[in-house]
Amino acid sequence: MVTVRLFVTLKPSLLDSAGRTVAGSLQKLGFDEVQGARIGKLIELQMDKFDDARMKEMCQKLLANPVIEDFRYEVVA
Template sequence: MVTVRVFVTLKPSLLDSAGRTVADRLQALGYSEVHGTRIGKVIELEVDLADEGRIDEMCRKLLSNPVIEDYRFEVVE
């Protein structure tokens, strides 16, 4: 069994309002070294074998919204 880790993040040109709020609150709570925050998803798949073509297809068609999100994946073990 192989673990594949998929990262799905908002495209950089889009405002990440949740991330913005987290950064503002961290600053207000004394963590003034934090200047920005972006929040994404990490999806860990347990698969029989890591066929990169099929994983890319899953990411593109089902696990991300390509209009607003970018994705990348890595095969962990």
């Protein structure tokens, strides 16, 4: 069994309104050192076997929206 850790993030050029809200809330709570936040997804997949081409296909078909999101993944164990 293989664990794959996938990170899906909004493309840097796009405004992340949820992240902006989180950063604003932290500042209001007194965490003035926070300058910004961006929010993405972490998806951990349990797989029988890992194949890079198939993994990429999964991301493009279902797990990420390639128009607005970037993704990267790492095989954990």
